[in-house]
Amino acid sequence: MWADRTFLLADSLFGRFVLFYGGLIFAQYFVLGVLAFIDARRELRRQQISDRLSLFEGDLAPPISILVPAYNEGPTIVDAIRSLMHLRYPSFEIVVVNDGSTDHTLDAMVAAFRLRPSLRTLRARVPLDRIRGVYSSPDYPFLVVLDTINGGKARALNTALAVARHPLFCTIDADSMLERDTLLQLALPFYLDASVVVTGGVVRPANGSVFAHGGMVKIGLSHRALVRLQTVEYLRGMLAGRMGWNVIDSVYIVSGALGLFSREAVLAAGGYRTDTVGEDMELVMRLQRWARHNGRSRAIRFVSSAVAWTEVPETISTLARQRARWHQGLAESLWINRRLVLSEDFAPHHGVAVLSQLLVELIGPLIELLGLGLTLAVIASGHMHSLFPLLYFCMFVVGGTVNSFLGLALETVVCPRYARGRDFLILMAYAVLENLGYRQMTAWFRLRGLWNVVKRRHVWGDMDRQGHTAPENLPEAKRAA
Amino acid sequence: MQLTGTTQLLAVALAVSSVVALALAAAVLVWHRWSRMRDARVGRDSHALALAFARFLSGRLDAPALRLTSHGARPQVFWAAVETFADSFAGEEWARLSAVLQGLDHVARERHRLENGRAWPRALAARHLGMLNDPANRESLRRAMAAGPPAVTLMAALALARMQDHAALVWLLDHSERLERLSRHQLVALIKRFGPEALPTLRFGLAAADLQRPSGLAAVDVLGLWRDTESRLPLEMLLKDGEREARIAAARALGSIGEGDSVDALCTALRDDAWQVRAQAARALGALAVPAAIAALAPSLRDTSWWVRRNAAYALGSLGEAGAAVLSGIASQSDDPFARGAASEVLQAIEWDRECPGGVSRVG
Numbered sequence: 112m113w114a115d116r117t118f119l120l121a122d123s124l125f126g127r128f129v130l131f132y133g134g135l136i137f138a139q140y141f142v143l144g145v146l147a148f149i150d151a152r153r154e155l156r157r158q159q160i161s162d163r164l165s166l167f168e169g170d171l172a173p174p175i176s177i178l179v180p181a182y183n184e185g186p187t188i189v190d191a192i193r194s195l196m197h198l199r200y201p202s203f204e205i206v207v208v209n210d211g212s213t214d215h216t217l218d219a220m221v222a223a224f225r226l227r228p229s230l231r232t233l234r235a236r237v238p239l240d241r242i243r244g245v246y247s248s249p250d251y252p253f254l255v256v257l258d259t260i261n262g263g264k265a266r267a268l269n270t271a272l273a274v275a276r277h278p279l280f281c282t283i284d285a286d287s288m289l290e291r292d293t294l295l296q297l298a299l300p301f302y303l304d305a306s307v308v309v310t311g312g313v314v315r316p317a318n319g320s321v322f323a324h325g326g327m328v329k330i331g332l333s334h335r336a337l338v339r340l341q342t343v344e345y346l347r348g349m350l351a352g353r354m355g356w357n358v359i360d361s362v363y364i365v366s367g368a369l370g371l372f373s374r375e376a377v378l379a380a381g382g383y384r385t386d387t388v389g390e391d392m393e394l395v396m397r398l399q400r401w402a403r404h405n406g407r408s409r410a411i412r413f414v415s416s417a418v419a420w421t422e423v424p425e426t427i428s429t430l431a432r433q434r435a436r437w438h439q440g441l442a443e444s445l446w447i448n449r450r451l452v453l454s455e456d457f458a459p460h461h462g463v464a465v466l467s468q469l470l471v472e473l474i475g476p477l478i479e480l481l482g483l484g485l486t487l488a489v490i491a492s493g494h495m496h497s498l499f500p501l502l503y504f505c506m507f508v509v510g511g512t513v514n515s516f517l518g519l520a521l522e523t524v525v526c527p528r529y530a531r532g533r534d535f536l537i538l539m540a541y542a543v544l545e546n547l548g549y550r551q552m553t554a555w556f557r558l559r560g561l562w563n564v565v566k567r568r569h570v571w572g573d574m575d576r577q578g579h580t581a582p583e584n585l586p587e588a589k590r591a592a
Numbered sequence: 593m594q595l596t597g598t599t600q601l602l603a604v605a606l607a608v609s610s611v612v613a614l615a616l617a618a619a620v621l622v623w624h625r626w627s628r629m630r631d632a633r634v635g636r637d638s639h640a641l642a643l644a645f646a647r648f649l650s651g652r653l654d655a656p657a658l659r660l661t662s663h664g665a666r667p668q669v670f671w672a673a674v675e676t677f678a679d680s681f682a683g684e685e686w687a688r689l690s691a692v693l694q695g696l697d698h699v700a701r702e703r704h705r706l707e708n709g710r711a712w713p714r715a716l717a718a719r720h721l722g723m724l725n726d727p728a729n730r731e732s733l734r735r736a737m738a739a740g741p742p743a744v745t746l747m748a749a750l751a752l753a754r755m756q757d758h759a760a761l762v763w764l765l766d767h768s769e770r771l772e773r774l775s776r777h778q779l780v781a782l783i784k785r786f787g788p789e790a791l792p793t794l795r796f797g798l799a800a801a802d803l804q805r806p807s808g809l810a811a812v813d814v815l816g817l818w819r820d821t822e823s824r825l826p827l828e829m830l831l832k833d834g835e836r837e838a839r840i841a842a843a844r845a846l847g848s849i850g851e852g853d854s855v856d857a858l859c860t861a862l863r864d865d866a867w868q869v870r871a872q873a874a875r876a877l878g879a880l881a882v883p884a885a886i887a888a889l890a891p892s893l894r895d896t897s898w899w900v901r902r903n904a905a906y907a908l909g910s911l912g913e914a915g916a917a918v919l920s921g922i923a924s925q926s927d928d929p930f931a932r933g934a935a936s937e938v939l940q941a942i943e944w945d946r947e948c949p950g951g952v953s954r955v956g
Contacts, residue, residue: 156712156716159716159719160712160715160716160719160743160747172777173775173777229940230933230936230937230940231937232898232901232902232930232933232934232937233898234898234899234902235898249944249945249947249948250948252941252944252948301775302775302777302778303774303775303778304773304774304775305772305773305774305775305776305806306773509612513612513616516616516620519620520619520620520623523620523623523627523628524627527627527628532621532625535621536621539620539621
């Protein structure tokens with residue numbers, strides 16, 4: 112009886128809707144992948160004719176404040192700051208906010224950089240009772256460390272903005288490592304076009320790479336399957352997806368791990384909101400509205416040649432918390448900026464992008480898991496003559512694999528980093544495996560994020576930091592190699 | 593959604609899907625390999641050609657041999673090799689190398705592309721032609737600059753700037769609306785490329801330039817960066833009577849020029865209605881390092897703007913013992929907590945600077 116009902120459900124309008132939905136997701140990523148190649152071509156052309164040398168003339172490069180919010184980043188914070196000091200850019204300062212860490216984050220910085228209590232005037236009003244101390248060092252006059260009471264990333268960034276002096280600011284995660292030219296690449300669109308207010312770059316998993324003295328010594332793939340799966344996912348979603356949206360001026364997400372912002376525009380738009388867990392996503396959506404309102408086209412750009420390496424979760428529980436938080440952030444950001452679709456600020460390309468975020472990204476996990484449940488039920492019911500499982504498999508699994516291959520191909524064009532062909536082959540294998548369990552698992556985690564929204568729970572979710580691998584921590588044979 | 597013979601169809605569909613995925617995977621892999629090999633080959637060949645250029649310049653290779661080698665290179669390799677030299681040499685060496693290369697098909701092809709086709713190839717052609725010092729290219733570049741669009745205008749202007757074509761600078765100042773979308777930084781870089789020999793043209797052009805537009809303001813910035821003392825009086829007039837953005841640019845330029853005679857005009861600007869002008873004037877007074885500015889700067893530590901207070905405090909800090917004494921007095925006695933804070937910050941920076949020199953200039 113239940114078997115017949117299952118079969119009827121799969122054959123009903125609902126079954127067709129799930130399949131149509133799978134086709135929509137595949138089509139969106141496929142179109143974005145193709146658009147991404149157009150963007151890559153444009154980017155290569157832009158690089159060919161851009162006048163980058165002038166940026167190195169000290170008076171001409173727009174100075175940048177790098178803001179680094181840090182919470183319990185003891186194992187990585189010193190290396191992260193040292194890597195920032197190696198950046199190739201004429202004029203920048205580093206502002207670290209120790210957001211009430213309960214580990215040795217502050218002590219590590221004080222010891223490594225000979226920090227002392229420092230007198231700094233604040234350029235904007237912030238609650239002074241939240242600031243426990245300001246530190247800097249005669250040896251590193253461009254480094255300021257703020258010690259604050261824990262208040263979340265958004266508050267930390269707003270506090271950092273009160274100390275930052277420069278017209279552009281770059282936000283990075285404390286566990287991220289920037290490549291030497293990343294700041295230069297991010298600043299280039301600001302230099303070339305006065306209407307730009309935000310640029311974002313590519314974030315790639317650092318697990319498996321080797322770091323020493325604040326710099327990357329060797330780029331490599333992690334041996335952990337979970338990290339490899341995320342590597343493929345990052346290339347598909349964060350590289351191909353964002354480059355695709357870039358072509359139609361609809362970048363709505365700039366990773367909190369790497370973004371360069373115009374301070375004036377951010378303050379005009381109201382700064383970071385503290386009532387959402389996706390403060391970076393929400394700010395970029397608000398800036399899109401602001402740019403649209405002020406007649407600035409192509410104000411938010413994605414720069415595929417700017418790369419940051421970040422530590423990604425190595426355990427399923429950490430991954431679950433991270434994905435739930437991201438999805439919650441997406442839901443909250445879309446709700447706060449619903450006027451993007453429903454007001455006079457509506458522009459057709461913005462509308463398409465917002466609808467995609469809403470229909471594909473936000474509720475996608477729900478439909479995908481419903482489809483998976485139905486597929487399993489149909490198979491269990493013995494109705495092997497139903498086409499539903501096969502079509503579901505084609506839409507979600509084969510389609511997902513094809514789009515992941517596009518992401519991998521794009522990597523070789525715009526930011527090839529894996530020198531060994533073997534790494535590339537491994538990633539191709541994981542592009543197939545990703546769709547056989549991992550993808551469904553992350554869909555479940557994202558659903559939990561939606562549930563947090565429904566329950567109005569604000570869950571930040573701690574990240575278990577392993578610290579970047581140093582050469583001395585490598586196995587003997589590898590070190591010798 | 594029913595069918596008969598399901599098992600066979602399922603198997604066929606899965607096989608087709610797998611073949612499609614595998615074919616795509618193979619294509620991606622081949623592409624990956626091929627792009628690596630291509631990039632390596634271009635890098636190797638352009639490096640070899642660049643070495644040939646170097647041998648020619650040092651007299652170890654004659655002109656016909658260099659022309660023959662260059663002629664045989666693929667366009668991508670040829671221009672990559674020229675690019676390695678483009679920004680590092682000028683003058684006689686540039687002219688010698690350009691004289692040998694200018695008759696090549698590669699150059700003729702770029703000249704043709706500059707006149708025809710879509711924006712990006714024309715912009716790239718302008719960039720390439722600007723790497724060679726060939727007077728025959730000037731007219732084509734001027735036409736391309738005037739015709740636009742902005743990407744082509746910019747590339748042609750940069751090429752002409754490298755050739756020190758002052759007529760192009762005059763055109764740019766007269767047609768500032770053409771480059772409106774460029775950032776001020778890039779406009780300054782563009783004008784600087786014309787070199788200090790363009791100063792008379794720039795001074796003359798400034799009189800007619802639209803100082804509401806970024807390119808006019810960039811011209812003011814460049815006069816400051818080149819420390820053009822002859823522009824001091826016009827800039828002081830601009831600081832007094834110009835629009836807000838022009839007054840800000842004039843204050844900054846006067847600070848860069850560093851003539852002590854500007855102190856009165858800048859002290860007057862400390863009472864400007866716009867805080868941006870007051871802040872730039874305070875900073876400029878610090879750059880002038882004239883003790884006469886101390887009396888005017890001290891009250892600015894009570895300004896309502898953070899930037900004015902900060903710049904005034906650092907300006908006082910750069911005025912030696914006398915300035916530091918004023919700061920100490922404010923830090924210990926002022927009834928204004930903002931003034932006390934700004935003075936204390938600078939006093940600490942000065943103290944740290946003695947321990948590790950260079951700090952104040954990084955943060956001031």
